[in-house]
Amino acid sequence: MSRTPRIAVIATATAAVVSTPAVWLLDGPGPGQFVGASVQAATGVAALLWAMLRDRPAPAAHDTVEHTGDAVAVDGGNALTGFSGPADRSTGPSVTRHTGATRAEGAGSVANSGTYYR
CATH class of the missing domain: 1.20.5 (Single alpha-helices involved in coiled-coils or other helix-helix interfaces)
Structure with a gap:
């Protein structure tokens, strides 16, 4: 209600x-x-x-990322232009739109421009 x-x-x-x-x-x-x-x-x-x-419905919360810039990861770093978070904390759908470009250079580097649940 x-x-x-x-x-x-x-x-x-x-x-x-x-x-x-x-x-x-x-x-x-x-x-x-x-x-x-x-x-x-x-x-x-x-x-x-x-x-x-009376039971209340759970809120329809979600993670949203839009219009981010570019990112570069070097020598084991992380480049993130989207969303990153623990998978067990997600309460709804994730929306990632129009994120910037990512680039990973060097061993162990990670680049992500979308949604990454760890």
């Missing part, structure tokens, strides 16, 4: 829990009013708990 409907449900449930049962119970309730107030309060509490405890 998105934020706006969640707030509306919480506000409505809070109003139901507090308002009408309080009015009924303040005026010397009979057995029917007492049962009605109890049922209405329980319904409001259930709606409030439902709105607060």
Whole structure:
């Protein structure tokens, strides 16, 4: 549930829990009013708990890299114009567009212009 409907449900449930049962119970309730107030309060509490405890969808986060410059790796260095990160930390798709050129020179050098999960 998105934020706006969640707030509306919480506000409505809070109003139901507090308002009408309080009015009924303040005026010397009979057995029917007492049962009605109890049922209405329980319904409001259930709606409030439902709105607060309902699972929220995971955010659609992703890694984005765009329009980077060029990079050169020399003698064991790393040249990166894209994205690099641990694979277990990825929370969504990765987008790499229009990255600069990379060049690796020398033993052990690495060049990457895309997405590299290590």
